[in-house]
Amino acid sequence: MAKLSIADLEEIRNKVRKTTLLREGSSNAKITVHMGTCGIAAGARTIMNTVIKIVEESKREDIIVTTTGCAGFCSKEPMATVELKGQPPVKYMSLTEEKIKKIFEEHVMNGNIVAEYALAIGNEREP
Amino acid sequence: MEDLSLHILDVVENSVAAGASKVEILIDENISENLLVIEIKDDGRGMSEEILKKVLDPFYTTRTTRRVGMGLSLLAQASEESNGEFNIDSKVGEGTKVKATFQYDHIDRKPMGDLKSTFIALLTSYPEINFVYIHKDAEGTDILDSNDL
Numbered sequence: 545m546a547k548l549s550i551a552d553l554e555e556i557r558n559k560v561r562k563t564t565l566l567r568e569g570s571s572n573a574k575i576t577v578h579m580g581t582c583g584i585a586a587g588a589r590t591i592m593n594t595v596i597k598i599v600e601e602s603k604r605e606d607i608i609v610t611t612t613g614c615a616g617f618c619s620k621e622p623m624a625t626v627e628l629k630g631q632p633p634v635k636y637m638s639l640t641e642e643k644i645k646k647i648f649e650e651h652v653m654n655g656n657i658v659a660e661y662a663l664a665i666g667n668e669r670e671p
Numbered sequence: 672m673e674d675l676s677l678h679i680l681d682v683v684e685n686s687v688a689a690g691a692s693k694v695e696i697l698i699d700e701n702i703s704e705n706l707l708v709i710e711i712k713d714d715g716r717g718m719s720e721e722i723l724k725k726v727l728d729p730f731y732t733t734r735t736t737r738r739v740g741m742g743l744s745l746l747a748q749a750s751e752e753s754n755g756e757f758n759i760d761s762k763v764g765e766g767t768k769v770k771a772t773f774q775y776d777h778i779d780r781k782p783m784g785d786l787k788s789t790f791i792a793l794l795t796s797y798p799e800i801n802f803v804y805i806h807k808d809a810e811g812t813d814i815l816d817s818n819d820l
Contacts, residue, residue, distance in 0.1 A: 581742040611796040
């Protein structure tokens with residue numbers, strides 16, 4: 545089986561540097577990918593890596609990408625929460641790469657909630 | 672879970688939830704003994720013996736958003752299905768070590784999958800945590816320490 549190669553390490557390092565730098569500045573948007581067991585089994589890692597890629601491509605330096613656990617809606621995974629500064633968080637459900645790209649374009653970049661993919665607005669119960 | 676790299680991501684999320692500041696992920700491909708070992712060791716808050724007895728019960732979880740906890744049970748199942756063993760050691764205040772072994776060439780042994788995606792997801796999500804990846808095989812040992820990045 546393939547070990548991580550030098551090129552892989554280089555890629556990981558670049559991605560980590562970019563996203564870590566972001567955290568130090570002020571942010572206007574936060575994208576949280578739900579990575580509980582249910583989320584991971586349903587494809588959350590692909591969603592996470594897609595988000596990292598599109599944020600990188602957008603060259604926006606005010607977007608934080610992070611993860612959280614299970615929100616209690618396992619059948620709706622993969623899920624992600626988008627929170628724009630000063631607005632309530634929106635949870636999106638049953639994500640695919642195409643859906644998260646559209647959400648990024650319309651909600652994060654243009655401020656319009658993608659209602660057809662949204663599950664709820666607001667926070668889940670705190671554990 | 673489709674592959675072992677997803678199980679690794681999942682179990683490491685437990686370490687993060689336990690407040691770990693360092694997580695060591697060891698993959699040992701011992702082909703001469705037909706053995707694959709995955710070990711995840713953290714310095715999180717650890718578990719009492721009482722809780723340790725319950726962790727493989729899918730109906731036990733520390734979460735409150737749902738009432739079942741599948742992560743460790745799924746890894747244990749993946750290991751046992753491929754003639755391996757699953758072990759978990761934990762001490763309160765010291766940390767937890769999860770070890771899963773697999774018969775390397777077992778027909779039901781899941782493939783390793785995309786380790787790179789797992790590490791990108793972990794390292795970008797938790798830049799404050801020190802992740803150490805150790806991968807041994809016949810050609811030697813490779814180590815990636817997130818503190819060196």
